[in-house]
Amino acid sequence: MKKQTIITWIFLGLFTLTFYAQEEQTPINYFGFSEPILLSNTLYELAFSSHPRANYYKQEYIKKGESLSHFDRLITLDVLVGGYPPEYGMGGKIIELKKLQESNPRVQYEVLEQNGDLILDFIIVSDSFNETSEKVAERNVYMYRSIMLEDNVKALVLFAVSDRAYGDEAEKFYTANMAFKFELVNTVAGFKLPKITITN
Secondary structure, three states, X not given: OEOOOOOXXXXXXXXXXXXXXXXXXXXXXXXXXXXXXXXXXXEXXXXXXXXXXXXXXXXXXXXXXXXXXXXXXXXXXXXXXOOOOHHHHHHHHHHHHHHHHHHOOOOEEEEXXXXXXXXXXXXXXXXXXXXXXXXXXXXXXXXXXXXXXXXXXXXXXXXXXXXXXXXXXXXXXXXXXOOOOHHHHHHHHOOOOOOOOXXX
C-alpha cells in the first residue's frame, strides 16, 4: 500500500462519521444479497438502512445483542449510484476530519491506496457522544471502491468497519490504535464485497 494524494471534493455530507444515534425502525435490505455479513469469523446483522437520496443507499450491520448506540464493531455499506471516483467520497470525509482536528488534535488519519481502492484509516475520541457524556474512542477503516451494477450502471461503494471502546477503556483503546496497526486495514482491504443489486 502507498500513500495517496487526495482531491478534496465535497461529498454533500454523505459517508459521514458514525458518532450519531439512529432512529429505531425495521431496516430494509436495498442491496439484494442475503444478510448477514461475515467478517473475521463473526456474523453482523442488518440493523439500519436508509435511502435518503435518489442515488444514495446506506446499510449498517452489528453483532446480535449490540445496538447502534453502543457497539464494539459496526459495519457500514453505502452505495452512491453514478460514475463517481473514490476520491469523490473520500475528499468530503477528509475535509470533515481536518475540521475536527482544529478543536481536537487527537483526531488522526492516514490515507492508503490498493489496486484502485482508496482506504481511509482514522481514529477519533469524543467526550460528548451520548446523553451521559461517556467518553468514546472510535477506530475506523473506510474503503472506497468503484463498481459496476447491473445494466452497466456505475456506482461508488463505501465499505467501512468502525471499532469502539467506551468509558475507562477508551483511553487504552486510543493508545493501542495510535500506531494504525494494519490488521484491521488488511481485513477491510481483503474483504470480498457481496454482489450488490439495488432493490427499491
